[in-house]
Amino acid sequence: MAGLDGYSIAIIAFLGLSLVVGTLTSRMVKKSSKRYMVAGKSLPLFFVGTMLAAQSIDGNSSLGNSSLVYQFGFWAGAAIPIGLAGCLILTGTVYGKKLNKMALLTLPDFYYRRFGFASEGISSVIMMISFVILVAGNFAATGFILSAVFGIDFFWAMLVGAVIVLIYTFAGGLFSSAYTDIFQIYLAIGAFWAAFIFFAGGFSGTSFDTILAAAPEGYLDLSGLTTLAGGGLVNWAGIIGLALGDIVALDFMERVFAARDGKTAQRGALMGAGLTISTIVPTSMIGIIALFLIPGIPDPFTIFPTIALNHVPFWVGALMLMGVLGAAMSTANGGLLAISSVVSRNLIQRDILKKWLKRPGMDDKGLLRTTRIFTIPMMGAAFILAYMLPQPGIYLILAFDIVFAGAWAPLTLGLFWKKSNMPAALTSLIVGTGLRLLMFFIIPLELAGLDTFIPPPISFALFIIVALATQKKYPGEKRHGVVDYVPPEEDVVRGEDLKGYVESATR
Template structure:
């Protein structure tokens, strides 16, 4: 019965994508939905894109183990990032009439930096998308008994289909429907769990004092991991394309900024629910703590503690969350490939042909993501890996270039090369502190020193 309803829901999602494809006439329709999204659509699609497998399956395991230190790094960082972008970045960038973040690197610095930043941006996404494919595979295995290896391919095929045909319009409409499913599913499951625990107080009363610490108490290794996650989920997410794909798709500046604030609010409130669900579940069923895979705790609780109708709604919500994250994350690098890696080097390319190449890029990104999905099944670590490359290479030149007039092309190159190089060196030599910390600091210093030593005119290649 559950399998039937899940299959029906997946078909309905594909149907929405097919209907949305009728709005696609140009490449701008595909990538930016005609620049017509309202505040609600911007906020909800941002929420749906970031509320995925990590929030439902990855974060609860970390929260149970590490308490509120994990809550701060994995959940509260969302609103910090989107508030900062909405308050300081969105207006400036919206007025530049960009399609991708990499357009900024061309306008502010040079075409060569646009090319380099585009390659880095594209390379960063497969890990994140892979995390969603892994989560879908776990769900398909739990609900339908499909082996995880086949589940990865099935999930990829579904997301590719409706993203390929409908682009940003399909992402926006499916995100709206899927977000409703997510909220309903999470609230009903929370009610079921709290009914069995006798409320929320017994759950937290049972926890040790260390659980409520925001900062780690351990030595350098724990602080290093803490700061690495904090940097990845705040500064590392500031330059990501999927944020600005929604900002640039907004009908005006006000809708863009308000949508960011709405998305940030939703990304603090809703992701808190799975954490309480998991904590309440192991309070009632402590044997789940002995499970080898903590990523499966929430799905296991659903099967143990809820009726079939609630299971149907929950799995629908889970699949909704992961599909929406996957589609938005796949569209972002595909847009960069079309707009920054193909279009500038094919001046005679027709818009129709560009649209085709951007769509084909969706398939390419999906294939690479499947490779990473088979290579690493740790959802949170896959997401962290996807953000590290952007953080150490692009955050500093992007931020300094937007706010510091003296930032030069030489400085931007120094930030990209030194930050990425130090990060790779520390990664391969397994330094005691996280490589992202070294890479981020060196990248910022590289931009400043490079700009002071080699001042250049803007736009020089």
Template structure:
């Protein structure tokens, strides 16, 4: 049972989030401020903000749940997320720092035409909305446990808090709240809960003696599961709109590169901590009917009054940072890639900000509505991740690193790979890993074959033009 002090800490935290949204209004003077925080974040803001948007409820609950079931190997889910962020920092930062755009689909549109922009924008919007839905549902579950409310009221209140500060302050509000959420998450999970849990369990040596020996193996979760996390999260993290939009807030290439790499390392550390916490819970609280309760039940068992409130605020932070980032990402794509790109009307920065706020409110409302009625969010999320990684990753690589790929070839690649992904999900089921594999292979083959055909056609055309030029020169010479 929570004390009044714990309730007070949680209430103050939520009021602070809304207050940040109101304060952030003064920081916004143009579209760039609202969408990418003015592209001027240094390490102090960029690193925690990038880390927080990646580490959501799935990361926090997922790593501790897997740790409870499989031990230290439960780290792989979040570790793959961290490796994806590392990959983006190492391979994409130089290109991203030079792009003055707001979305992934805008890049594809600039390189390969409007059709590629609209199709990729649709896929990316669906993906981000479904990620925000999972976060809002998680917020609802927490509020139900904390306050005893119905699930409907919990989702409504939690969703409205996130939508409100995101709509008011845009990326500035999301950034500032994410920085606060980052510190609460890391202090709460790594510096408070993990050491106190280890102490309560009798120390690392005692834990090692009491757990199943397989819990100390890095592969206990299984090679298939590790490969699944790689497919789902490694590629998706490198091209996610919510991740790119946060990358665009960095003030220069150096900050983007190093800051993103630091964020990836912090994600891996967080995953290790989550797995350790789950393993500790398996010793302190053996036999839980629901392994997902490992983290909250450990909080209530080992922490004193006051610190319980801090830790529950930390868990709330993890979930809310994902919800706000993905709602902002969906709104940006809808405004930037579907409304402004098709409109001939010249709009001022003030009008664009107003439009984006309206769209953010609508997107947030849609996410809350879906959260209230959708029965199986995991199904929708698996489909969204499969489409994102299976059909968008190869075209993004082509846009960033290959200058000679044509718009026609890229559009064909997106369509065929999307059809392959959807077809496999229908045939093998939504949990099929082959959907992403086949989608990536299909996209790469279309790119490769299409580029070869295009090169051959260009060579033939050039050859014919050379023949015609020589014949013309011969005719001119004869006439002389």
């Protein structure tokens, strides 16, 4: 490891601050699984909006974005923040308010209440796989930054970042995310703009027109959206896959559930969308700037730290490094908590203990303890994937292609169509996801993007056909006196949750 310099000291201070603030939030958990998973459903607008932005602005949409732009053109990377912002707009205008009022702890809770045990189990597994991929992308981003700053092997660099995230996630749950996101994400946004303005404003000593002229033909025009040769099919697949698929995102919905009321959830999502939109230009243009500064770099994923360390003033570079690091850590924190909550709450507590073993399940302290324990193996799984295939950016799109294909139709139709039922949900989950995996192998490279576009409409259509065909045996209109929903079980859902849930379901 090289001797400490100003960059190293700045990063160590940033990591230390994140660790201390995140760990101190353990006092706010108060031995409650509900407070650990969704912050007691108490968060105001500023926290909700900031946290949603922090999940959107991550290592994939910053470092991964820039590397994709460097390799394939502006729209290849910009598709990520554009798609994520679109998702948050849809969440705020269509989904957030209604889901917040249901008093859920995890997103698979919705599939259980609406469609029963089997749908809950399958959706849980699909979302877990999706989020292990997402967290892996962000662990890889932290590894690239720390390796460049400290001159250490990628494995050890990534391990340092992953362990720090694990420690404060284990300690404070969603509260650790709320309080670390405040300084991590606004610092990231400021850093991205500082870097862009340094070059766009001519402060680097080179006119911005000269920098732009270094971009290959087609990199900055609309061909990346309008032509097959320019990557239009792939880029639109990324935008739409994220805009719709990320609605079925454990971490986004975790924050929607944590909002103190439906209006706060709605406004928080729109605030998060606005903050995400603000990063599209600076993060994407870093990839174009790198084409001028460091053409032919062997590893495109290192362009961000290379520019930060060698081509901007110290204060701008330090901000850039901390910005990407904070963005990646904040999303890894939220994703790690979301996966662990699903394992403990939906798979172990309900599907394994109650359904299959016919046991009463865990009490609240047991659920809290189990959720914390499972942050450890989930971190391990994401770490191994990130080390084997470090691909920030590509991972994000892949992660939400999976849930878009199978889980989006049951969520959307389950919320807004009274005839939705269990057979339809199972068909959509199994066929949609299976078809997406099949198309990964059979769609030729020149038609990449079709594997994103084809499965969701087939899944959606099958849901409607199966629901209509099975209405007589599985009516969707009323069950147990609660309109459209299976009542929540008693062991974890508190009295105040049940009241709010029933009120929302019967409106």
